[in-house]
Amino acid sequence: MEQENGTSSSEDIHEKVEKRKAYIKVVFLKVGEIDTLKEFFVADVFVQIRWREPSLDKPATEGQRMKQVLTGALKSLTQNYIEISKTKSKKFQYENYWDPKIVFQNVLSESKHSEWKVMRHYDEGEAYIVQKHRLKATFSENLELALFPFDIQDLTLIISTELSEAEVELEEDLEEMSSVQIDSFAKEQEWTLHECVSFTPKVTTKAYTNPKFKNPTVVAGCFAGRRAGFFIWNVMLIMTLISSLSLATFAVDRGLPQNRLQLSFTLVLTGVAFKFVANQSIPKISYLTHLDRYILGSMIFLYLVCIWHGVVTLIEGAAAGAEADRDAFIVFASSFACLQVMFIISVVISGYQRYSNVKKIERKYQEKIGKRLALEKESTKKKTRVSSMDV
Numbered sequence: 001m002e003q004e005n006g007t008s009s010s011e012d013i014h015e016k017v018e019k020r021k022a023y024i025k026v027v028f029l030k031v032g033e034i035d036t037l038k039e040f041f042v043a044d045v046f047v048q049i050r051w052r053e054p055s056l057d058k059p060a061t062e063g064q065r066m067k068q069v070l071t072g073a074l075k076s077l078t079q080n081y082i083e084i085s086k087t088k089s090k091k092f093q094y095e096n097y098w099d100p101k102i103v104f105q106n107v108l109s110e111s112k113h114s115e116w117k118v119m120r121h122y123d124e125g126e127a128y129i130v131q132k133h134r135l136k137a138t139f140s141e142n143l144e145l146a147l148f149p150f151d152i153q154d155l156t157l158i159i160s161t162e163l164s165e166a167e168v169e170l171e172e173d174l175e176e177m178s179s180v181q182i183d184s185f186a187k188e189q190e191w192t193l194h195e196c197v198s199f200t201p202k203v204t205t206k207a208y209t210n211p212k213f214k215n216p217t218v219v220a221g222c223f224a225g226r227r228a229g230f231f232i233w234n235v236m237l238i239m240t241l242i243s244s245l246s247l248a249t250f251a252v253d254r255g256l257p258q259n260r261l262q263l264s265f266t267l268v269l270t271g272v273a274f275k276f277v278a279n280q281s282i283p284k285i286s287y288l289t290h291l292d293r294y295i296l297g298s299m300i301f302l303y304l305v306c307i308w309h310g311v312v313t314l315i316e317g318a319a320a321g322a323e324a325d326r327d328a329f330i331v332f333a334s335s336f337a338c339l340q341v342m343f344i345i346s347v348v349i350s351g352y353q354r355y356s357n358v359k360k361i362e363r364k365y366q367e368k369i370g371k372r373l374a375l376e377k378e379s380t381k382k383k384t385r386v387s388s389m390d391v
Helices: 010-016 062-071 229-251 257-279 290-314 318-390
Strands: 020-035 040-052 102-104 107-121 127-140 152-161 168-172 191-193 198-204 215-226
Touching: 020 152, 020 215, 040 102, 040 152, 102 127, 127 152, 152 168, 152 318, 168 198, 168 215, 215 318, 229 257, 229 290, 229 318, 257 290, 290 318
Parallel strands: 020 168
Antiparallel strands: 020 040, 040 127, 102 152, 107 127, 152 215, 191 215, 198 215
């Protein structure tokens, strides 16, 4: 029988091992550089994984509860546990107990990684082993740049395990909410960091293992929206001015097509230079971004103006040529204005869909926090009422 990760096949594991749940909390303490070209971001992340350990349970007597109330140790639902001190935790042999074997899949490099464990007892005497990670690292991220530079990017941490889905289930911790520290965001001039964390469960497989052996995975992420001001003022506005200058070539006498074409070709070459500038801001992707569409549309407009200046020389008769040239100017000017309006509408529609999806996730996150706070207040009132009755 094939052996994988020190265990048998997933079917045998399911029969022999009881499936456990591990609850995950992620706090993005600091988000640093977000590199669009190389597709990575730097962050300081705190990750907490807790799971039940029934063998360490102890009954919570009424006297113990009274002592906790009188000493003020029980302040909220998330603070009603006893955490073993670090000096005692050294003596505690955590390796003798079950471990979810957590791994971080999208870490490119680590500058610091601290890991430690503590044990907690909740009100009912339930024991939890809590594994904590403090991770300063560079994380890879597949950026979706179709809306660039009006995009909102997912900054994700992929948390997986070496155990199979028959042994462990990874879930978001709803008792202790994940969060994002937006005050310490290092790139606030370039990005807007949204104050919410999303969790997406998935299943992964490893290339060197049996395809039937699947590992549960959780993708925890926050959202960063790009501030498009730099690209609007320094690329798109300049490209708009260059394209609009092509309309000024109609002021040159129709009998001097060489002058008209010379001016138009100069504008086309300027547009090409701006296209190269834009390409240095994004990776080599196989699809067009909003910025690519705008620059290519402007270059096509310049190309059509050049073609017209060559075609107008073939029209016989001064009056007919002048009338055709005037009509062409009106058509080009109207088309230029319509293209600008159409581009703005397309950016607004596509950007609104992405923005509304992020806002929907943010509302759900705020609802979870609201429910959590309500439960804490209710629990505090009950415990205050019980303590007053006992006194």
